[in-house]
Amino acid sequence: MAPLFKAVYVDPSLAGSPAIERIREGVGDCLWQVCADFDAVIHEKTSYEADPCAAGKRILMIRPFQGRLVKACPGTANHICCGYQIINVMTNCPMDCSYCILQGYLNNPCVTVYPDFTRIFHEIEEIIAGQPHRLYRFGTGELGDSLVLDHIVGFAAAAITFFAAGKNAILELKTKSANVEHLLSLDHRGKTVVSWSLNTPRVIEEEEHLAATLHERLAAARRLTEAGYPVGFHFDPLILYPGWEADYQGVVDLLFAHIDPALIRWISLGGLRFPPSLKKVAQRRFPRTGIFTGELVPGADGKLRYLKPLRVELYRKMVSWLRAYDERLFIYLCMERQDVWERVFGSAPAGTAGLNQRFEAHVSRCLREAA
Ligand code: SF4
Incomplete structure (x- = not known):
């Protein structure tokens, strides 16, 4: 197999550490430079390329992170967010989704790992100790994919062990890969939820370049449930196209053909949304994509979304197909407005704090039942 990266650049302060040696072994045969x-390096290796994003995906940087590695998700103005805590262990990823927000968002297009796990766990402990009565959800999949490189980076194994031993926090690892082999034998104690972004075979084929197929994702999820892990699924971004209803209903049917609903901790739904600046970058990089040409209007946070009646219809149908398998599924909307929640579910949480409370109550109940 061809090496994932053309070159790896390592900060001198990290050279020789055990974490770096493991990564060196994992990346195989490629240029390795302190x-x-x-x-x-970013300027020299990417800015003269016709496609700096694609060039950056072939370069791995390993460096210390300036600032806090663990932070509350900033959410988005006037929309209900889920109150997640983001662990910044890596930015960017080798997969290449046409709608990936990171294409227009990061000023460093290279895949970058911040391997100070000890500091990450220390910051998590500080956050948890600040409010010990709460139940926190931490995750790594906001600025990259949690698992696609994890067999090389090695964060998940350390984090799964860390969270297994703690009391009031759980970990979510979000992925579009099927890279789970190295997690199967870990002692997770039900404190880690591995989740997949799901989409229709057509969207995966046309828009999620280099990601695992739908069948591969669901087969990986099944393997983890057999190893006792709870799992989650994110139908995000939901994309409208002629025939979307039959296709998304087909994905729901396939999901439950693989996974027992009782093992699903949560399912999120999120319509396609993106900042206006992304459209130009993405259409230049993926001229065949049609997903940015629908009727999309700016929301209160400035991001373009489908018109509200279309989003409501999309979510209502998804909820009805999902609930037909299990009425009790914990389903939430990602970055949606209060009135959209009300029209989809008949009620809405009291803002981000309210959704967070629902999450805490739900996860606490699941942990109690599993104990
Ligand atoms: S998997 Fe996630 S981080 Fe990677 S390209 Fe796709 S959207 Fe971006």
Whole structure:
């Protein structure tokens, strides 16, 4: 198999550490260089390329992170968010989704790992200790994919062990890969939820380049449930196209053909949304994509979304297909407005704090039942 990366650049302060040695072994045969000036490398290796994003995906940088590695998700203005805590262990990923927000968002297009796991766990402990009565959800999949490189980076194994031993926090690992082999034998104690972003075979084929197929994702999820892990699914981004109803209903049917609903901790639904600046970058990189040409209007947070009646119809249908398998599924909307929640579910949580409380109550109940 061809190496994932053309070159790896390592900060001199990290060279020789055990984490770096493991990554070196994992990346295989490629240029390996200690580097004191990352900005110069980013400029030299990506800015003269026709497609700097694609070039960045073939370069791995390993460096210390300036600032806090664990932070509350900033959410989005005037929309209900789920109150997640983001672990910043890695930015960017080698897969290449046409709608990936990171294409227009990161000023460093290279895949970058921040391997200070000890500091990450220390920051998590501080957050938990600040409000010990709460039940926190932490996750790594906001600025990259949690698992696609994890067999090389090795964060999940350390984190799964860390969360298994703690009391009031759980970990979510979100992925579009099927890279789960190295998780199967870990002692997770039900404190780690591995979740997959799901989409229709057509969207996966046309828009989620280099990601695992739907069958591969569901087969990986099944393997983890057999190893006792709870799982989650994110239908995000939901994309409208002629025939979307039959296709998404087909994905729901296939999901429950693989997974017992009782093992699903949560399912999220999120319509396609993106900042206006992404459209130009994505259409230049993926000229055949048609997903940015629908009727999309700016929301209160400035992001473009489908018109509200279309989003409501999309969510209502998804909820009805999902609930037909199990009425009790915990389903939430990602970054949606209060009135959309009301029209889909008949009620809405009291803002981000309210959704967070629903999550805490639900996860606490699941942990009690599993104990
Ligand atoms: S898997 Fe996630 S991080 Fe990777 S390209 Fe796709 S959307 Fe972006």
